Amino acid sequence: MDLLGQVGDTLTPQDPADRLSNLRIELLPIDLIVQWRRCSKMADFLASYFEYHFESRVVAAQVLSTGLNELIENLAKFSADKQRPVSVEISHFGEVITFETQNEARRAEVAALRARLTRMATTDPEELFLEQLEHTASRDRAASGLGLINLKKDYGARLSAEIRAVPDDPERFHVTLQLALEVDAVERG
């Protein structure tokens, strides 16, 4: 699939050969729509699976779960076809842990994602946090986004997306979203 664009922070490429640990899960977005609590249960499960890589397990589980929950919720909300499998993959490289999600989204959702990631990459996280807090309180709790902004603000998380064309469907795009966290930042709490 042709790469149409990359948006967000610049991530340092990780060599798969350096990967200490990896877990990939494929699921149907409709299962999350039908029971929304599955988003947080899945996030908690994945976070607890990886907490053993950290000295501060309790803090790590909380931080990882926050990021994963938001990515998983976004997979459910922004997948064009709720019956088409999407994936969540977590890889631990020693100094860095990455979360990667893959799904197909519609044009409008991809445009919104581009705008959001560009803003997140170019705006002070504190300012972004206050802005989003106000927006969430006054308008739309469903579109929170606070978890990821929090991870950027408190743990220096980096977030990037690759957008590729879907063959034979100009209205849909394949989105690979990656979040990278420095393990030391998580350990420092």
Place this chain on the structure above:
Amino acid sequence: MLLKISIAKTRAEVLRCQYFIAETYNRRYQIMFSEDSHDLDARIEPYPQKYLMGTVDGLIVCAFALYTRDTYVERYGGITDDEVQAELVASGVVDRYVNATRREITKLVVREGWESFGLARHIFHAALSRGFCEGDWDADGRPVLLLVCATVSILDRFFAPKGPVHSHYLAPFPRYPIHSEYRSEHDPMQSRLIIPEVDIPPEIRELTLPAVFELPARSPKAEG
């Protein structure tokens, strides 16, 4: 072509109804569902407890559901006992509904492409049959009052004077972000009461389930 309307009894039937309703609500209104936590401000709705499903050759083409307890209207609509009691008094049936339980018909869904077959009216009437909405689901033998909330345009479409079933206006339904996709200033939401003995004609109330209806013999529109 035959439409069969039946109560979802097995766990598999209940799951199929939940998936059908959730998929449709999410596609149309960006709503999610949860059995153990809900938050209207975050667009997460609670599931009803009982389901009615309409099938054609085994395919679910419509569904309707019932909160047998913790009704949406009472939880989020702010309806008081006094408001319900006043309607019973006005209808002269207060003695017949002493210690009544309140249920709510909800989540009427018709499969995309099947909108012009009159399915909504069939399943609406089936939902008001004694066997479904007044079934002794909680095994307490209490009389049943029904609540409903919807936009005025939907209520007008199904209830008297357009249809044979009557209803009693209770209150405007408060505004929540979750309803933003279908309510508006011009088409607000209301909570209403249905008193089965007074408001539901006998031919609907005594309808036996499962019920089978003949549908026009033509193909549904392709799903979008």
